[in-house]
Amino acid sequence: MISNYLKLAWRMLGRNKFFTFISLFGISFTLGILMVILSFLQSELGTNRPLTHKNDFVVVNMLTLKTEFFDTIVGVDTSFIDSKMVLDSTLEIKSSGSMQWNSEMNNGIAEEYLSDLPSAEKMTVFIEHSEYDVYINGVKLKLHSLHGDVNYWDLIDHQILDGRVFDKAEFDQAAKVVVISDKTALNYFGKTTGVVGNEMLLDGLNYKVIGMYKHFGKIVPYVSPDVVLPYTCAQLDNQDSFYHGFFCTLFKKKSGVSSEKLKEEIKYAASTIPMDHPSKPEGYEQLEFNPATYDEVFAQAIYYEREASKSLWIAKWILISLMSFFIVLPTLNLINLNVSRILDRSSEIGVRKAFGAHKGNIVAQFVFENVLQTLLGGLIGLGLAVFLIKLINKSGFIRNAILELSPNFFLYSFLVTLLFGILSGLLPAIKMSKLQIVNALKENKL
Amino acid sequence: MIKHVFKLLWNKKGSNALMALEIFLSFIVLFFVLSYLFFNLDRVNQTLGFETENVWMIEMDAIDKLDSLEAVTTLQNLKRNLINLKEIESVSFTESIAPFKGNQWRTGTDDNGFNMNTLMCPVDTDLLATVGLNVVQGRWYTEEDLNETIKPIVVNQAFIDRYYPDKSMIDSIFILNGDRRLIGVIDEYRYIGEFADSEPTVMELTDYFQNMGNVLLKMKGDIPTSFEEELYNLTNTTIKSTSNTITTLEYERAKDSNESWVLIVALLFICGFLCINVALGLFGVLWYNINKRRSEIGLRQALGAHSIDITKQFILEILLLTLLAVGLGIFFAIQIPLLKVTEYPDSLFYRSILFSTLIIFLLVITCALFPSVQAARISPADSLHED
Numbered sequence: 112m113i114s115n116y117l118k119l120a121w122r123m124l125g126r127n128k129f130f131t132f133i134s135l136f137g138i139s140f141t142l143g144i145l146m147v148i149l150s151f152l153q154s155e156l157g158t159n160r161p162l163t164h165k166n167d168f169v170v171v172n173m174l175t176l177k178t179e180f181f182d183t184i185v186g187v188d189t190s191f192i193d194s195k196m197v198l199d200s201t202l203e204i205k206s207s208g209s210m211q212w213n214s215e216m217n218n219g220i221a222e223e224y225l226s227d228l229p230s231a232e233k234m235t236v237f238i239e240h241s242e243y244d245v246y247i248n249g250v251k252l253k254l255h256s257l258h259g260d261v262n263y264w265d266l267i268d269h270q271i272l273d274g275r276v277f278d279k280a281e282f283d284q285a286a287k288v289v290v291i292s293d294k295t296a297l298n299y300f301g302k303t304t305g306v307v308g309n310e311m312l313l314d315g316l317n318y319k320v321i322g323m324y325k326h327f328g329k330i331v332p333y334v335s336p337d338v339v340l341p342y343t344c345a346q347l348d349n350q351d352s353f354y355h356g357f358f359c360t361l362f363k364k365k366s367g368v369s370s371e372k373l374k375e376e377i378k379y380a381a382s383t384i385p386m387d388h389p390s391k392p393e394g395y396e397q398l399e400f401n402p403a404t405y406d407e408v409f410a411q412a413i414y415y416e417r418e419a420s421k422s423l424w425i426a427k428w429i430l431i432s433l434m435s436f437f438i439v440l441p442t443l444n445l446i447n448l449n450v451s452r453i454l455d456r457s458s459e460i461g462v463r464k465a466f467g468a469h470k471g472n473i474v475a476q477f478v479f480e481n482v483l484q485t486l487l488g489g490l491i492g493l494g495l496a497v498f499l500i501k502l503i504n505k506s507g508f509i510r511n512a513i514l515e516l517s518p519n520f521f522l523y524s525f526l527v528t529l530l531f532g533i534l535s536g537l538l539p540a541i542k543m544s545k546l547q548i549v550n551a552l553k554e555n556k557l
Numbered sequence: 558m559i560k561h562v563f564k565l566l567w568n569k570k571g572s573n574a575l576m577a578l579e580i581f582l583s584f585i586v587l588f589f590v591l592s593y594l595f596f597n598l599d600r601v602n603q604t605l606g607f608e609t610e611n612v613w614m615i616e617m618d619a620i621d622k623l624d625s626l627e628a629v630t631t632l633q634n635l636k637r638n639l640i641n642l643k644e645i646e647s648v649s650f651t652e653s654i655a656p657f658k659g660n661q662w663r664t665g666t667d668d669n670g671f672n673m674n675t676l677m678c679p680v681d682t683d684l685l686a687t688v689g690l691n692v693v694q695g696r697w698y699t700e701e702d703l704n705e706t707i708k709p710i711v712v713n714q715a716f717i718d719r720y721y722p723d724k725s726m727i728d729s730i731f732i733l734n735g736d737r738r739l740i741g742v743i744d745e746y747r748y749i750g751e752f753a754d755s756e757p758t759v760m761e762l763t764d765y766f767q768n769m770g771n772v773l774l775k776m777k778g779d780i781p782t783s784f785e786e787e788l789y790n791l792t793n794t795t796i797k798s799t800s801n802t803i804t805t806l807e808y809e810r811a812k813d814s815n816e817s818w819v820l821i822v823a824l825l826f827i828c829g830f831l832c833i834n835v836a837l838g839l840f841g842v843l844w845y846n847i848n849k850r851r852s853e854i855g856l857r858q859a860l861g862a863h864s865i866d867i868t869k870q871f872i873l874e875i876l877l878l879t880l881l882a883v884g885l886g887i888f889f890a891i892q893i894p895l896l897k898v899t900e901y902p903d904s905l906f907y908r909s910i911l912f913s914t915l916i917i918f919l920l921v922i923t924c925a926l927f928p929s930v931q932a933a934r935i936s937p938a939d940s941l942h943e944d
Contacts, residue, residue: 133841137834144827244802249783251803315799346800436586440831443579444838450572451845509819542571 138488143495217356258342274307274322285343292326328513461551481536489528584886606745607688609806695741716757855940864933
C-alpha cells in the first residue's frame with residue numbers, strides 16, 4: 112500500500128508542475144529559514160562544547176547596593192457614630208522609589224561569602240571584558256581576554272587542542288602564562304601548531320603560551336575569549352573597594368538540586384555580608400545579588416527584567432509568538448493551495464470510496480502525500496539552510512557568531528518538517544474525505 | 558454588482574475565509590515589520606551631530622590610578638605630545654562618556670518648576686573642532702569659561718525644543734546641579750549611537766581631572782592604520798601605562814549599529830520571502846478557482862458580457878475579499894496609536910498602516926490580474942461544451 116501511495120504522490124508532483132513549484136518554493140524557503148534559526152539557537156544555547164554543563168550554571172554578574180525610600184501616607188476618614196463625628200486615621204507605608212548602584216563585584220566578596228554554598232558544586236570568578244591591543248607588523252589585533260581562576264576550566268568545557276591550562280601553583284604565583292584559542296594562534300603566530308611554549312607580548316609584558324583551546328564563535332558570554340590568563344596577573348585598580356569590582360561569578364550546582372535552591376542560597380548569602388566596611392559608598396543600606404541561570408542571562412539581553420525568571424518567560428513568549436507567526440503564514444498558504452488542488456481529485460476519491468475506502472484511509476493518503484512533498488521541500492530547505500549558514504559564518508554577518516550543524520540540528524529540522532507537512536495536509540484531507548460519493552463521481556473526469 | 562459579488566463570495570465562504578485569514582495575517586506581519594523598520598530608519602536618518610570620519614579614539618584604563626595632580630600633568634603632557642604629531646589636527650579629552658561607548662549619565666531636577674531630565678556630557682573646549690559639532694545659536698566654550706562664577710552651559714536643540722520652546726534662552730540662567738547660564742545651542746550630539754533617540758543633552762565644560770580617560774583625535778586626512786602602533790607607543794611612554802586601546806569612530810559606529818542592522822536585514826529578508834510566498838500562493842489559488850468556473854464565464858459571455866466585464870468581476874471579487882481582510886487588520890492595528898499603547902509617535906503607525914495596505918493591495922491585484930485576464934479569453938464555445 113505504501114508503494115502505491117508513493118507512486119501516486121510521485122505522479123501528482125509531476126502532474127501540475129507550476130503548482131508543485133509554488134508549493135515547493137514556499138515549503139523549502141520556510142523550512143530553510145526555520146533551520147537557520149534553529150541552528151542559531153542550537154549553537155548558542157545548546158549544551159554542546161564548551162557549554163556542556165550549561166544547564167547547571169547559575170550566574171551572578173552584578174552586585175547591587177541599594178536604599179529604598181518610604182513615604183508614610185496618613186489617611187483620615189470621618190464617620191458618624193451615634194451622631195458624633197469620629198476621626199479614623201490609617202497609616203500606609205509605601206515605597207516611593209529607590210537608589211541603586213549596580214556593578215560587578217569584588218572577587219574577595221565572592222570568595223569569602225559565596226564559595227561554599229551547600230547546593231553549589233564549584234564556583235569560579237573571572238573578569239570578562241577586558242581587551243588587549245597587540246600589534247603584529249604594524250597591524251592591530253584586538254584580543255578579548257578573560258582573567259579567570261583555576262575552576263574556570265572545570266566549568267567551561269573548553270576543548271584543549273594542545274598543551275595544558277594553568278594550575279593552582281601558577282595561579283597563586285601570578286605566573287605570566289596564557290592559554291589562547293586556535294583563532295588567536297592563527298592571528299598572532301600565523302599557525303596553529305607548535306605555538307605552545309612561545310612568548311606573547313600583552314600590554315608590554317611577556318606571557319608564555321602554555322595551551323591552546325578550540326574557538327567556538329558564540330554571542331553568549333564567558334565562552335569565547337581570545338586569551339585566558341590567571342586573574343592574579345591582571346592589573347587591577349579599584350581594589351580598595353570591598354564591594355564593587357570587576358568580577359563575575361559563575362556557579363555549577365550539584366546534580367539533583369534545583370537551580371532555584373542555589374539562587375535562594377545566593378540571595379541569602381547577600382544578607383550575611385557586613386554593611387559596615389569603610390569603603391561602602393555613602394547612603395546605601397542594602398546589598399543584593401541577582402542570580403540568574405545561563406538561559407536567563409541570555410533572555411535578559413532580549414528583554415531586561417530585574418527578576419531573571421520573568422525575563423526568561425517573556426523572552427520565550429516573544430520568540431514563540433514570532434516563530435509561530437512565521438510558520439502560520441506559509442502553512443495557511445499551503446492549506447489554501449492544497450484545498451484547491453485536491454478538488455481536482457474528487458473523482459478519484461469517489462471511486463476509492465465507492466470501493467469501500469474509509470474516511471481514515473483517504474485522510475491518511477492525502478496527509479502522506481503532503482508529508483512526502485514537505486520532506487522533499489525540507490530537503491531543498493536543508494540545502495538552502497546549509498548554504499545560508501556557510502554564508503553567514505563566512506561573511507561574519509552576525510558578529511562573533513559561528514552557526515553549527517550538529518546531529519541534533521538535523522533531528523530538529525526533520526521534526527519541524529514533519530510537523531509542517533502534517534499541519535498543512537490535514538485540513539484539506541479531512542475536507543475531501545467528507546465528500547459524498549455521488550457528488551464526487553458526478554464530475555466524470557478521471 | 559457589489560451585492561452580486563458578495564453573494565459569490567459567501568457561496569464559497571469556507572475557502573474564502575481561509576484566504577482572508579491569510580491576507581489578514583500578512584497585513585499584521587507587514588504592519589509590525591514596517592513599524593519596526595520606520596522606527597529605526599527615522600533614527601538613523603537623523604543627524605548624529607558629529608563626524609566619525611577620520612576621528613580616532615584612545616581609551617586609557619590607568620588614568621584613574623594616578624593621583625589627581627599627577628593625572629592632570631600627565632594628561633597635559635599627552636595632549637602636547639599628540640598635538641605635535643603632524644598627522645593630528647585636533648585633540649579632545651572626555652570622560653568615560655564618549656561616542657558609541659555605551660556609557661550614559663543622566664540627571665534630572667525639578668528646581669525650575671518642571672521636571673527636567675537630560676543626558677549629561679562632560680566636554681572640553683576642543684570637542685567642537687575635533688568631532689565637528691554644529692553650533693546653531695550662541696557660541697561654543699572658550700578657555701575663559703572655566704573661570705566664570707555662574708557656569709556657562711551648551712545644550713542641544715532637543716533640549717531647547719522640549720523645555721524652552723518659545724523664546725531664545727541665550728544668556729538666561731536656570732538651575733541644573735547649581736546655577737547655569739546658557740551660552741549656546743548645538744544641533745545634536747547623539748553619542749549613544751545611530752539607533753538612539755534624540756534626547757535633551759547638556760554639554761558641560763570640564764577641566765582636566767582624573768577621569769578623563771578617553772581621547773578623541775581628529776586626523777589630518779585619511780591616515781593609514783599602521784600609524785596606530787606609533788600612536789600606541791607614544792601614549793604608553795607618556796602616561797607610563799600599557800593598558801590603552803586605540804580605535805576609530807568609524808569602526809565603533811559600525812560595531813555599535815551592527816546588531817540593529819542584522820535584525821533589520823533579517824526581518825526584511827523574512828518579510829520579503831513571506832510576501833513572495835503569499836503572492837505565489839494567492840496566484841495559484843486564484844488561477845485554479847477561476848479555471849474551475851469556466852462554465853459560469855462561458856454562460857456570462859454567451860449572454861453578452863464583454864471580456865472586460867469578466868475581468869472586472871474577478872478583480873472585484875478578490876478586491877472585496879482583500880478589503881474585508883485588510884479592514885479587519887486596520888481595525889486591530891489602529892488600536893495601537895489610538896489607545897496610546899506605546900510612547901512612540903502616532904504618525905509612525907499610521908505610516909505603517911498606509912504602506913502595509915498599499916503593499917497588500919498591490920500584491921493582490923498583481924496576482925489577480927493575470928488569471929482574470931486569462932479567464933476573459935475563454936471562449937463560450939469551449940467552456941459550455943464541456944458541461
